[in-house]
Each structure stands twice: as structure tokens, then as C-alpha cells.
Amino acid sequence: MSARIGPAPWMTAKETVAVLDALEAKGGPDCARFVGGCVRDAVLGRPVSDIDIATPLTPDQVTEALKAAGIRAVPTGIEHGTVTAVSGGKPFEITTLRRDVSTDGRRAVVAFTTDWMEDAERRDFTLNALYAGRDGEVFDSSGRGVEDARAGRIVFMGEPARRILEDHLRILRFFRFFAWFGRGEPDAPALAACAEHKDAIANLAAERISAELLKLLAADDPRLAVRLMAQTGVLAVALPEAVALGRFEGLVEIESEQLFETDAVLRLAAMMPDDPAIAPVLAERLRLSNEHRDRIAAALGREPTIKSWMSARETRRAVYALGHQAFRDRVKLAWATASSTATAPQWRGLIALGEGWSAPAFPLNGDEVVRAGVPRGPMVGQVLKEVEAWWIDHDFIDDKLAAIEKLKAVAQGMVY
Numbered sequence: 336m337s338a339r340i341g342p343a344p345w346m347t348a349k350e351t352v353a354v355l356d357a358l359e360a361k362g363g364p365d366c367a368r369f370v371g372g373c374v375r376d377a378v379l380g381r382p383v384s385d386i387d388i389a390t391p392l393t394p395d396q397v398t399e400a401l402k403a404a405g406i407r408a409v410p411t412g413i414e415h416g417t418v419t420a421v422s423g424g425k426p427f428e429i430t431t432l433r434r435d436v437s438t439d440g441r442r443a444v445v446a447f448t449t450d451w452m453e454d455a456e457r458r459d460f461t462l463n464a465l466y467a468g469r470d471g472e473v474f475d476s477s478g479r480g481v482e483d484a485r486a487g488r489i490v491f492m493g494e495p496a497r498r499i500l501e502d503h504l505r506i507l508r509f510f511r512f513f514a515w516f517g518r519g520e521p522d523a524p525a526l527a528a529c530a531e532h533k534d535a536i537a538n539l540a541a542e543r544i545s546a547e548l549l550k551l552l553a554a555d556d557p558r559l560a561v562r563l564m565a566q567t568g569v570l571a572v573a574l575p576e577a578v579a580l581g582r583f584e585g586l587v588e589i590e591s592e593q594l595f596e597t598d599a600v601l602r603l604a605a606m607m608p609d610d611p612a613i614a615p616v617l618a619e620r621l622r623l624s625n626e627h628r629d630r631i632a633a634a635l636g637r638e639p640t641i642k643s644w645m646s647a648r649e650t651r652r653a654v655y656a657l658g659h660q661a662f663r664d665r666v667k668l669a670w671a672t673a674s675s676t677a678t679a680p681q682w683r684g685l686i687a688l689g690e691g692w693s694a695p696a697f698p699l700n701g702d703e704v705v706r707a708g709v710p711r712g713p714m715v716g717q718v719l720k721e722v723e724a725w726w727i728d729h730d731f732i733d734d735k736l737a738a739i740e741k742l743k744a745v746a747q748g749m750v751y
Contacts, residue, residue: 340377341471350423357404374465391449487518495528503535511551514560530567545621552599577606585671604631633661641669643681698735707746
């Protein structure tokens with residue numbers, strides 16, 4: 336299927352034109368083509384963010400061409416033929432045409448080539464093996480990539496098993512691209528190959544697995560993709576901790592139909608058992624950031640219990656104890672598992688109530704405790720904790736004098 340894209344603003348922007356002009360000044364006309372995601376997204380009428388360019392020029396030649404044009408060249412992946420051009424503050428990833436020499440499923444040794452088809456044949460899926468000239472003409476290497484993209488078919492380039500053996504991450508990429516672009520029934524040969532080679536996922540670096548999973552979960556509706564992962568056994572290898580798929584599906588439904596948002600980290604948490612102790616285990620295995628680890632642990636905590644019928648006072652106590660992010664996360668997870676007796680407006684109202692309240696600062700500090708007669712040391716913290724509990728029980732009373740009187744009473748009881 337022939338196709339053309341553009342001229343779109345991202346293609347004609349002065350930063351883009353400067354990069355293309357620099358490469359063509361070195362290698363002649365048609366020595367640089369847009370490739371991969373930017374072409375696919377343009378074909379589908381989706382916004383284009385990252386702009387990748389393929390060229391038969393070697394990395395050294397690309398670097399020379401960019402420097403001659405006054406464009407910064409960053410050697411981001413020279414061993415794989417990639418140089419990043421920074422033009423007008425915008426990055427453009429430029430990769431030399433390649434063919435695989437050898438691969439162990441985790442990393443490949445490549446050789447440069449000038450053959451566009453040879454480069455295309457090592458790419459993962461037909462919808463990603465699309466190139467486009469600066470005039471907008473699309474070069475569809477497989478002869479079906481444009482059609483597959485528009486039909487929502489995720490089809491491997493060539494033999495699925497061969498593509499997977501070249502890079503085991505392509506198993507997860509298949510489900511990720513299905514979540515983002517797939518429609519209808521999945522490609523049967525692709526699904527069978529993923530199931531057959533699923534155990535190879537365990538050989539991948541943890542960071543590659545987690546990055547792919549989070550990208551998958553960031554899709555608007557990844558439920559079918561995750562179901563397919565579970566059915567093929569891929570999920571059990573990539574994410575053995577996942578046990579709460581019903582809650583995950585409920586959360587996706589809430590986000591897509593009620594809140595109009597996507598939250599990959601919370602969706603990951605939703606699959607986990609109700610035990611905050613799983614968070615450090617998961618984070619260690621997938622090399623998640625400390626921020627993600629702590630957020631997942633807070634989301635899976637058991638206290639305080641979140642209910643749709645919480646009073647305003649109970650809500651304030653929960654927000655104070657958890658913080659706004661954890662409170663919102665816990666409400667969404669509780670909503671995802673709730674029975675139909677609780678209505679969506681109740682849950683939305685609870686979220687709004689929590690987000691609309693700013694927790695006041697506790698009016699006392701350690702120096703005031705000492706002035707009340709408590710010696711410096713662990714007892715200061717104990718007194719503060721007891722007075723703070725009283726302050727919370729009185730719904731964060733805005734009366735510092737009353738708090739000081741309570742402090743004096745507590746201090747007197749502890750000291751004497």
C-alpha cells in the first residue's frame with residue numbers, strides 16, 4: 336500500500352531541515368530518511384514526538400556532516416551506529432543502516448550497510464519498518480506495514496521466532512505495541528512464538544523489562560494485552576508477583592471511563608497482592624526507582640481503611656496520615672475492587688474532597704516541649720506524638736493555646 340505523509344510541521348521545522356540538509360550535503364539526495372515511530376505515527380495521524388533518521392552514512396561521516404553544519408553531535412550509541420544530533424535544542428537520533436552479524440538475544444553485534452532493505456529486515460514489526468523521505472514519500476519495506484498499522488495488526492518482520500531470538504525483549508514489545516496500536520485478534524504466529532520463547536525473558540536485564548512493562552501499562556487500555564500475556568504465560572515470567580488482575584482491570588476501567596487518565600505505576604501496583612512488603616521485592620527485581628518503590632508500598636498499605644462513605648473528618652485524617660498522592664492511589668485501588676453498591680460519584684467525590692483539603696502544620700515543636708519541662712531526648716518525641724494524636728482527634732484544631740495546654744498536661748504526666 337503506497338502512502339505519503341506531511342508535509343507536517345515536525346518535518347518542515349527549521350531544526351529538522353538543518354539536520355537533513357547537513358546529511359545530504361555529505362551523502363547526496365535521499366541519504367537520510369525518517370524511520371520507525373515518527374513515520375508510523377504520521378501514517379496513523381497521531382502526534383509525533385521523537386524523530387529518528389536512518390542513513391547509509393557511517394557514524395564518523397554523520398558526525399563530520401553535523402559538525403560542518405554547526406550542529407552538535409553526541410555519540411549516544413556509536414557501537415550500534417547511533418549519533419544524536421542536537422539542532423535548535425531538539426534531539427534527532429541518527430542511525431546508520433545496519434545488519435546483524437551475531438546476537439545472543441540480549442545484545443547484537445552489527446555491521447553497517449548501505450542497503451535499506453537489509454536494515455529493514457532486522458527491525459521488529461512491519462509497522463515499525465517504515466521509512467519516509469523529506470518529501471513525505473513512505474517506503475514500506477515489507478509491503479504491508481502501512482496496511483498493518485492502519486488495521487491495528489502487530490506483525491513481526493519475517494519469521495517471528497527469528498526476530499525473538501535476535502532480541503528477547505521483542506516478546507514484551509509485541510504486547511506493548513498491541514496495547515498501544517492493536518485492534519481485533521492478535522496475530523496468531525506472533526502470539527505462538529511469544530508463548531514458545533517466553534522463558535527467554537528471564538535472561539533480559541531487569542531495567543529493560545521494567546521499562547517495557549511501564550510503557551505497556553501507560554497505554555490507554557492495556558487490558559487485552561495483559562490478558563494475552565497471562566494466557567501465553569509471558570506475564571508469569573515477566574511479572575511473577577502479579578496476582579490481582581481483576582483489580583488491575585477495574586482500575587483501567589475507572590481511569591479510562593471516569594477519570595480520563597493513565598497511571599502506569601499505579602496499574603503495576605494494582606496487580607500486586609495487598610501487602611506493602613512486596614514493593615521492595617518488586618523494586619529490587621525490576622530495578623525500579625526508590626520513588627516508584629515507595630509509592631507502590633504506600634498504595635498497598637492496609638491502614639487506614641478507605642471506604643467510599645468516609646466522612647469529611649475521616650477523609651482529612653486519612654489524607655494527613657497518607658499524603659495526597661498515597662490517598663488518591665488508595666482510593667482508586669479501593670474503588671477498583673468495590674462492589675457496585677458504591678457509585679462512581681461517591682468515589683470521585685472522595686478524591687475531590689481529599690485533593691481539596693490542605694493539611695495544616697502541627698503547631699508545636701520540640702523546643703516548646705522542652706520549655707514545658709521535658710528533658711531533651713527520646714521523651715520529647717513521645718510527648719509530641721501524643722499531643723499530635725490529640726490534635727488529630729480534635730480535627731486539627733486551629734487553637735495553639737489549647738495545644739499548649741494539652742502539651743503541659745502530657746508533659747507533667749510524663750515527667751512526674
